[in-house]
Amino acid sequence: MTSADEGVLESTRVADWLRDAILDGVRAPGSRLIERDLAADFGVSRVPVRDALKILEVEGLVTLRPRTWAIVREFTAADMTDLDEVRSVLEPLAFRLAAERHRRDGLDELRRTLDEETISATAGDPIASRRAAADFHEQVTVLTENRLLGDLMQGMRSKLRWGLSQHDDLAHVAAQHQALFQAISERDGDRAEELALSHIDSSRREREAHMRAAKTAASSSAVHEGSSRRL
Incomplete structure (x- = not known):
């Protein structure tokens, strides 16, 4: 497995966990998702965390704040x-x-x-x-x-x-x-x-x-x- 493949797997794992946390109510609407904190929690670099947050942005679950953090979206x-x-x-x-x-x-x-x-x-x-x-x-x-x-x-x-x-x-x-x-x-x-x-x-x-x-x-x-x- 190449390092690129490993990165995809890591970002998918982080995205899956965060998606469940948001949809199960563990991460409340309006709460911050800070890259460096998530990277430390998962034991990965900030790159797969950033990629995971982009996946969740496409799904409409988070709003990105460039170079700072993401916000769990509140559905209206x-x-x-x-x-x-x-x-x-x-x-x-x-x-x-x-x-x-x-x-x-x-x-x-x-x-x-x-x-x-x-x-x-x-x-x-x-x-x-x-x-x-x-x-x-x-x-x-x-x-x-x-x-x-x-x-x-x-x-x-x-x-x-x-x-x-x-x-x-x-x-x-x-x-x-x-x-x-x-x-x-x-x-x-x-x-x-x-x-x-x-x-x-x-x-x-x-x-x-x-x-x-x-x-x-x-x-x-x-x-x-x-x-x-x-x-």
């Missing part, structure tokens, strides 16, 4: 509206094609991700459940056997996963995925497309409720902190 309501509009076109098609074209081994993999999501939701493990929910959507795209659709969905993968992380009722999401799996397994393209549209609308409402609750909690915390200072 407009960002998520844009995502919903694109999802409403691409995902119903993906679920329909998955129902019509899936192979047995691909369906088995979809079942595995759904089982993992359901078990994690029941166990109260939000990170594992949300990751599995994102994997479910990715595997549906694989089942379509449509390379162009796969490329388009790949371009919004991180944003979709972030949107799925903004859900509090994990059991409800798993139940919706169960219904979608049933339609796919029965090769019912019409039903799969209909359920996909309903799922997108439900996801939007869940996300908005989650964000309202988070905003209320932050306001209450700020008021409490201010009262404590005055005391």
Whole structure:
């Protein structure tokens, strides 16, 4: 393996870790990602860290500050509206094609991700459940056997996963995925497309409720902190 290959592997490893940290909520929106600190954490030079941050910038997860640091991006309501509009076109098609074209081994993999999501939701493990929910959507795209659709969905993968992380009722999401799996397994393209549209609308409402609750909690915390200072 050449030094160039090793550099690519290092930058991919750093990007994968940072992506999970951002999408799992470990790195909060607005927080700084400082090259020298990340390089020390990973035991690598600053070059693969810089390359990893560029990957995440393309995915829309960070905003770069040249020669200083990167900022974890905060998705706005407009960002998520844009995502919903694109999802409403691409995902119903993906679920329909998955129902019509899936192979047995691909369906088995979809079942595995759904089982993992359901078990994690029941166990109260939000990170594992949300990751599995994102994997479910990715595997549906694989089942379509449509390379162009796969490329388009790949371009919004991180944003979709972030949107799925903004859900509090994990059991409800798993139940919706169960219904979608049933339609796919029965090769019912019409039903799969209909359920996909309903799922997108439900996801939007869940996300908005989650964000309202988070905003209320932050306001209450700020008021409490201010009262404590005055005391």
